[in-house]
Amino acid sequence: MADNTVPTITLNNGVQIPQLGFGTFQIPPADTKGAVLTALEAGYRHIDTAQMYGNEKQVGEAVRESGLARDEVFVTSKLNNNRHDPADAVAGIAVSIDALDLGPLDLYLIHWPLPEVGDYVQTWRALEGEYETGKARAIGVSNFQQTHLERLFAETAIVPAVNQIEVHPYFPQPSLRAFNTANGVVTEAWAPIGQGAVLDDAVLAAIGAEVGRTVAQVTLRWHIQRGDIIFPKSSTAARAAENIALFDFELSDEQMSRIDALDANRRLGPNPDEFNVVPE
Template identity: 60%
Template structure:
C-alpha cells in the first residue's frame, strides 16, 4: 500500500497530508463510502458537526478493523455554538456520536466575528486540548486578521487553518501568514468543485504526465505543502484521487498552475459570512 506523507504540526502531531473529505456525503452513504476510502488506503478522515454524518464516520472507523491510532479523524464545531459551555457539550456530543474517545483534530468551523467571540470559543478548545481528548486543535476559514486576534488573546497557536484553496484561489497570503506562525494549511474544495479541471494548462500537463486533471491538481496541492482531502462517493474516483505518488510535477508545471489564480471563491468569503 502506498505510504502517504505526513505533515508534522506545531505540537509534533503528525497528520497524513492526503485525506478523505465527507462534506455533502449523505449520512446514509457515509459509512460505506468512508469504509471504501479506508480500504483504498486513506488514513485521514475529515468531517464536521454541520455535515450531519459524524455518527457514520465513526462507525466506518470502528468497522474498518484498523487500530484507532492508524486513523486520523477531524471534526469541526457547529456555527450555532458560541459559549464555553456550549462548546464543551458540543465536543462531547461529537465523541458520543462517533463512538470515539478522542479526536485527532478539532476545529472552529468559521470565525463569524459578527455573531460570536471566537477567542472565547478558542479558549474552550484549549481546555479540550489540555484534557487530551483532542490531540490537536485548529481553525477553519480564518483570515490573517482573525488569526492575529485569536493568538493575541489565547495561549495555543492553531495547528491548522482549513481554508478554500485551489488553482483559481491560491490563497498565497493566508498560507504565508500561517507558515510564518507555524500553522499548517488544509485545503478544502481543492479542485474548485471541478471548475479547474477544464483549465487548458492543467489539461495539457495531465496529458503529458499521463494522469487525470484532478490528479494533477491534487499533486499541485501536495507539492505546495497543503494538506488536502478530496471527496467522492465513487470507488473508482476514490482510488484515482489516492493515486498521486508515482509522479511529480516540474517546477514549470507548478508555476503554470499557480498562475491560474484569479481569487475566485466557490464558497463564502469569511469576512462576510454570517453562518
C-alpha cells in the first residue's frame, strides 16, 4: 500500500495546513457528502469548499459523520462575490460557519478581488476583524494578482496566509508564486491538472512511464515538490485514492525541469484583473 501520509505546511501565523486536500468545485450538493466521506476514508484531511459551490452544508455533514475528530480535518471556505461590502462580508463568514456547522473555520478566503466591483481592501479589513475575534484560524485570498496583494500589504495589518490561484504545468505562474513566497504567502493551486488539459501531454506521459505513475500523479507530484498546496477533485473512490498516492516517489531535478518547460502562459480560467461577476 502506498504511503498516504500528507505533509503539512506552516502558514504565516503558525497554523499547520495539509499540503494535499480534496476539492469540491463543481461537485453537486447531492453528491458532495458521499464524495467527501470517500476522500476522508482514503486519507484526505483537508477539504476545500466555497459559498459559490453551494455545498458547504454537505461538506460539514461529511466531516461530522466521518468519525474523525474536528481537529483532524482542515476545512477551507470562501466568501461569495456578492458579499464584498464589509457588513456583508461579516455576515458572509457567519453564513459559512452556520452552513458547515463545524465551529470556527480553519481558513477563509476572499474568492475573487473583483477590482471593478468594490474595494477589496475594505472587504479584507472586515475579514481581519472576524479573524481577530476567532471566527477563523487563518484568512487568505484567492485569485489575487501581485498588484492586489501590494495594496493589501500597504493598507492593512494582516498578510494573507494563502493566495489560491490557477497553477498547472501550462500556467505555472512563476512570478506570482515567487512574490507570494517572498511575502510569506503560501500558494494554493487550483486546477492543478489544468482541468484535465494536461492529461494527454506527451512529456508528462513519458515521465509517467519513467516513474511508473499516471500523468495525473506526475503532475500532482510536481506541485508537491514545488511547495504548492493542491486539492484535486474526484468523483470516484479509485481516482481519489490515486490522487493521494504521491508520497512514496519523487521526481528528479531533470524531470521537474522538463515539466517546468511546459509553461505556455495558458490561463484556462478567468483573468482576475478582468473578472467582476457578481451573482444575483
